[in-house]
Amino acid sequence: MHNVTEDVRHEIRTAVSEAIASSELGVQVGRVQACDVPVELTRDKSYGDFSTTVAMSLAKQLRRPPRQIAESIAETLRSTARKTCYIRRVEVAGAGFINFFLSRAWLEDTIRAVHAAGPAYGTSDAPVGRRVQIEFVSANPTGPMNVVNARAGAVGAALASIMRAAGYDVSTEYYINDAGNQVAVLGESVELRYRQLQGERIEFPEKCYQGAYITDIAREAAAKHGEKLKAMAADERTRFFREFALARMLESQKRSLARFGVDFDVWFSERTLVESGAHREMLGILRERGMVYEKDGATWLRTTDFGDDKDRVLVKSDGEYTYLAGDIAYHRNKLGRGFDLIIDIWGPDHHGHVIPTRAGLQALGYPGECLEVLLLQFLSILSGGERVKMSKRAGEFVTMDDLVDEVGRDAARYFLLMRNIESHLDFDLDLAKSQSQENPVYYVQYAHARICSIFRQAEENGVTIVEPSGADLSRLVEEVELDIARKLAAYPDEIATSAADRAPNRLAKYALDLAGLFHSFYNSCRVISDDAGLTSARLALSGAVGTVLRNCLDILGISAPEKM
RNA sequence: GCGCCUGUAGCUCAGGGGAUAGAGCAACUGCCUUCUAAGCAGUGGGUCGCAGGUUCGAUUCCUGCCAGGCGCGCCA
DSSP, X not given: OOOHHHHHHHHHHHHHHHHHHHSTHHHHHOOOOGXXXXXXXXXXXXXXXXXXXXXXXXXXXXXXXXXXXHHHHXXXXXXXXXXXXXXXXXXXXXXXXEEEEEOTHHHHHHHHHHHHHGGGTTSOSSOOOOEEEEEOOOOOTTSOOBHHHXXXXXXXXXXXXXXXHTTOEEEEEEEEOOSSHHHHHHHHHHHHHHHHHTTOOOXXXXXXXXXXXXXXXXXXXXXXXXXXXXXXXXXXXXXXXXXXXXXXXXXXXXXXXXXXXXXXXXXXXXXXXXXTTHHHHHHHHHHHTTOEEEETTEEEEOGGGGTOSSOEEEEOTTSOBOHHHHHHHHHHHHHHTTOSEEEEEEOGGGGGGHHHHHHHHHHTTOOGGXXXXXXXXXXXXXXXXXXXXXXXXXXXXXXXXXXXXXXXXXXXXXXXXXXXXXXXXXEEHHHHHHTGGGOHHHHXXXXXXXXXXXXXXXXXXXXXXXXXXXXXXXXXXXXXXXXXXXXXXXXHHHHHHHHHTTOHHHHHHHHHHHHHHHHHHHHHOOSSOSOHHHHHHHXXXXXXXXXXXXXXXXXXXXXXXXXX
């Protein structure tokens, strides 16, 4: 009873498959496997509860009108002596849909299933058994977390939760880019600011990071290590500033992420990778496999063998590894840790790296499908109707912290999750601030708080709260009550689809729809009344909605308040 | 020039091979002596960018075009 919808689907599939085999159609089509019968929850309940389009897909093969085929299948289903437990009525409609009207027992069972499973409702019974790693955010440690990182954080964390709910074994990872030359530039920026603070009249180069946070770090270094710094030799001091600045930036980035509620299972340092000799090792394997060649003093990878439009450099003529080489080595390391699927969430400006990186893995002998890159589209911040320019070097941006301060963590996360990941997202700060009352996240949270309030009220009034399994759910007869139960039944499908499509926004929409149904119910039906039986039934329904809302919000990384 | 993403209501966007295309905002009208009005009920609003193709069926998939965003380094 964990997943009633799946049970029903199975029942319908089997019945249809058997009906086709035993009807006159069976001779022509042969056996149609039950799993090949598409069974969907209907969009509109006038089409019944579930529907199949199998007749339409058989039309071509049988060279008969789909409606006729549907009638034939339906007729056989109706005359089947063996009474199935949920199916009550079978109708043919439209172009050849076979619609199934079920007994209300399936909705009552759904409500009971939600109560029985609680937080586990909607999660998959059968683990998919694939080890998945999702890497996201992985910002350069050269500036504060910005809103693009916030979007990646919200999406990555939600996707990880959704895929876990769908049965995947998921690990989340943050790649710390602590080995590149941008760290040297960061150190240099801080050191120059420090020297300026010491009264030296020196120019601050354009390539350095301009933000005020650089000066803050310089000031902090001076305050803590003032005397020691003065005594240092030049190269020693440069090294000091690089390490000091890096440590401070990482600390501040981790703090921002923690405030935003995004956590990672693994923080992976690029340095440890470099120091482990992973690059050299990778290159050795590629060389053995004949995948690299020398040209113009550089070492090239034959990415064109795997669909790239030109080969790529792995080792520059100055002997340094390229960014691509590092990425391939890193991904090889990930796969070496036993993951079957690597999901990276990147910005759209990195889309050109997808093919070369995958090509690198293929060149190493891995299947291309083991790397999936989700390109998260950009996010613009609108303030006063104007697009806020964001440039890290210029030090202009709205930070993740700003977002949390101004809009709040829950609202920020919901907003960032609301949209399809491949859609450009306009985040209007003024709107989010001024209209925070109408914010969709409050709508969902409010439904949850209302449900909690009902239960508090029931307790205060001394209403005996019957165990849901004991409530007489046949008392739920209002249309909106049954609509809610139907929506609860759709939840497991919603989790599965959101996971398969890598689409957290679907779940955000589901939560909004369920909350809407509940608000509607709340306004037209009184839960606590003199009718004890009805009260129990409605409490059971409300409690089930509360559970599912909580599950959704939890997955999305948003709090489910008991009071608002 | 090549590549990726987008084009759906006045605005911001969902949806998606199927049966009358949805929500919020904005506008208007009602609903608080009863469990939270951060709520509900209702009204108006659409050639799903354009043109072909595949299909029993396309707004959805494919191709081309148009428009917008972004990217095309021995940078990271």
